[in-house]
Amino acid sequence: MSEPVLAANDQQREIDDLKARLAEAEETLQAIRQGEVDAVVVRGAAGPQVYTLHNADHPYRVIIERMQEGALTLTPDGTILFANQHLASFLDLPLPNIVGQKSGDFIAESDRPLFDALLAQDDRDGRRSELSLRSADGLAVPVYLFLADLPDEGQKIVSAIVTDLRWPKQRMRELTEANAMLVKTMAERERAETMLRQALKMEAVGQLTAGIAHDFNNLLMVIGGNMELFLARTSDQWLRRRIEASQRAVDRGARLIGQLLSFSRHQTLQPHAVAVNALLLDFEPLLSSAVGDGIRLKLVLSDRASVCQIDPTELQASILNLVTNAKDAMPQGGLVTIATEDTDVDGQPDSGVGPIIAGRYLSIVVTDTGCGMPPNVRERAFDPFFTTKDVGKGNGLGLSQVYGFMRQSGGHVTIDSAIGTGTSVRLYLPRTTVAADPAVRPAAAYIPRTEPRAQRALVVEDDRDVRELVIEALESFGYVAIAVENGPMALNLLDSGTVVDVVVSDIQMPDGMSGFELARSIRNRLPHQAIVLTSGMTRFAGVPDDAVPDLPILRKPYQCEDLAQAIDAALLAVA
Amino acid sequence: MSPVSDTEHYVLRLYVTGSTKRSTLAIETVRDICDTYLKNRHDFQVVDLYQNPEAAAREQIVTVPTLIRHQPGPLRRVIGDLSDRTRVLSTLGVRAANE
Numbered sequence: 250m251s252e253p254v255l256a257a258n259d260q261q262r263e264i265d266d267l268k269a270r271l272a273e274a275e276e277t278l279q280a281i282r283q284g285e286v287d288a289v290v291v292r293g294a295a296g297p298q299v300y301t302l303h304n305a306d307h308p309y310r311v312i313i314e315r316m317q318e319g320a321l322t323l324t325p326d327g328t329i330l331f332a333n334q335h336l337a338s339f340l341d342l343p344l345p346n347i348v349g350q351k352s353g354d355f356i357a358e359s360d361r362p363l364f365d366a367l368l369a370q371d372d373r374d375g376r377r378s379e380l381s382l383r384s385a386d387g388l389a390v391p392v393y394l395f396l397a398d399l400p401d402e403g404q405k406i407v408s409a410i411v412t413d414l415r416w417p418k419q420r421m422r423e424l425t426e427a428n429a430m431l432v433k434t435m436a437e438r439e440r441a442e443t444m445l446r447q448a449l450k451m452e453a454v455g456q457l458t459a460g461i462a463h464d465f466n467n468l469l470m471v472i473g474g475n476m477e478l479f480l481a482r483t484s485d486q487w488l489r490r491r492i493e494a495s496q497r498a499v500d501r502g503a504r505l506i507g508q509l510l511s512f513s514r515h516q517t518l519q520p521h522a523v524a525v526n527a528l529l530l531d532f533e534p535l536l537s538s539a540v541g542d543g544i545r546l547k548l549v550l551s552d553r554a555s556v557c558q559i560d561p562t563e564l565q566a567s568i569l570n571l572v573t574n575a576k577d578a579m580p581q582g583g584l585v586t587i588a589t590e591d592t593d594v595d596g597q598p599d600s601g602v603g604p605i606i607a608g609r610y611l612s613i614v615v616t617d618t619g620c621g622m623p624p625n626v627r628e629r630a631f632d633p634f635f636t637t638k639d640v641g642k643g644n645g646l647g648l649s650q651v652y653g654f655m656r657q658s659g660g661h662v663t664i665d666s667a668i669g670t671g672t673s674v675r676l677y678l679p680r681t682t683v684a685a686d687p688a689v690r691p692a693a694a695y696i697p698r699t700e701p702r703a704q705r706a707l708v709v710e711d712d713r714d715v716r717e718l719v720i721e722a723l724e725s726f727g728y729v730a731i732a733v734e735n736g737p738m739a740l741n742l743l744d745s746g747t748v749v750d751v752v753v754s755d756i757q758m759p760d761g762m763s764g765f766e767l768a769r770s771i772r773n774r775l776p777h778q779a780i781v782l783t784s785g786m787t788r789f790a791g792v793p794d795d796a797v798p799d800l801p802i803l804r805k806p807y808q809c810e811d812l813a814q815a816i817d818a819a820l821l822a823v824a
Numbered sequence: 825m826s827p828v829s830d831t832e833h834y835v836l837r838l839y840v841t842g843s844t845k846r847s848t849l850a851i852e853t854v855r856d857i858c859d860t861y862l863k864n865r866h867d868f869q870v871v872d873l874y875q876n877p878e879a880a881a882r883e884q885i886v887t888v889p890t891l892i893r894h895q896p897g898p899l900r901r902v903i904g905d906l907s908d909r910t911r912v913l914s915t916l917g918v919r920a921a922n923e
Contacts, residue, residue, distance in 0.1 A: 310874065322843055330851050330852070334875070345837070345869035346869060348851065348870035348872065349854065349869065350855075351859075406848070
């Protein structure tokens, strides 16, 4: 072979070799350009290194962006090298304004020392804490931060995971509020239950006393009435003194029963539309003398002439009761104030017994500057027979009477008292829009006796002894008396043509017809029939639906005198 | 050499690719320059092209990382090894106090 031929073969081989290497290089470049490779191996300072291209680590990027926490990487001195979209939304800033900045800018100022300390720690300490970030508009964002070192070629990089605590904190706040509401509601429930128990207790005692009171009244009626008849039949002084003593005992008995009945709310009330301020002004002289010299009485009346549907006699008795208690609480003297004001109620007062119905009331507040009551006395103040006074000085019925009267009248009463400060009793009377009854006088007007003529009276009474007594009394007035046991019998009598000048009927009777019903039936037949109703106990609150208007009611036990007057008044009314 | 400035406000935008070594070094370098030489007179933003690929086309980015000086004008680009502080300072036209 010649040299040039050898050289040509060598050159050709070199060319082929170069071509192959070129083709390989072009293939590599092509592959890179077309994104067909995951990574490139590069000759680094410490040996070959693998450089990952974009799509190869795509799954990891997706995880970082999709996870529900904020993620970032930091240099040891706090420069942010990377942050995910979540963190941007915490801070309410676009990512370009976060990456490359100092992390301290995004931490609430008060938490920066804490963050710096966390950054400076290494992974052996629990590198996590609650703290607050600072968003674009300066708001604190509560988060939980967890830091960890990222090993990276000798250079220290720190990764951080940021968990949003706003919603958990919100939930916690809501839970705490709900819990507080629950505790408050339960306390209110307990209070309502206590009030209910107390009211039920009072009601039960009331029922008991009402039953006894009614029977007692009839007994007193018999004794007192017969005493009156004795008195009319004898002029023997010794006998008369004994009889009068018995009458006084009957009176005391009657008053006691009255107190029991009013506590039990079974008293017969005669409500009128009363201008309360006027009533109190009228009553002031009596109150002043009741209070005595050492104590000043002051009336502070509202400037509205509000009207309430209330029994004026009982109201005055209640006020007198309260003023007397006030006097007893100030043995060294002091001031009693009676104030009135319109009060609209929509909530529950704290110091009453039983619930108060929302509505428009007039308050009468009796306040003293006396010794006050400790809480255990105040709680029992309305209990019947509860008294702090000495034996013989008080029977413990006064306040319970006031309570019963107020409840029966559709109102309420509360006590505020503290040792050393004095006591304040507030009566709630329901207001009415009806105009006041003119010239309402608590005492019954005196009707002069007419000459007894031979008139006929029909007596309707189920109690035999009382019936006989009433007949006796009527005959002593000069009446001819016919007596029946019940309403239906009375109606039969009248229907059969019997004519009487006056019907005297008890209200509470058996056989299904009350005195009211009888009176209405009679009026239907005989519109001008004079009727007198008597009551040993009638249970109603306020004005009962079946009451007959304008028919006054004589309360047992009554004097024969009272019966005579009532009959005269009834005759006058229909004349 | 571009005109040197002592008081002018700098608006800088750095284009990176996620958390690669070069990108993070570039971020650190520019951060350091801002804190040292451009205190209180800079606006520095970092745009991650993985997050925001359209930005590459808009600003005509060819290699990554690239640092663009938008203010003071005219526009200047710094490419290549951005961890070289001196080179970056010089291209940006920032005078080092002790030079």
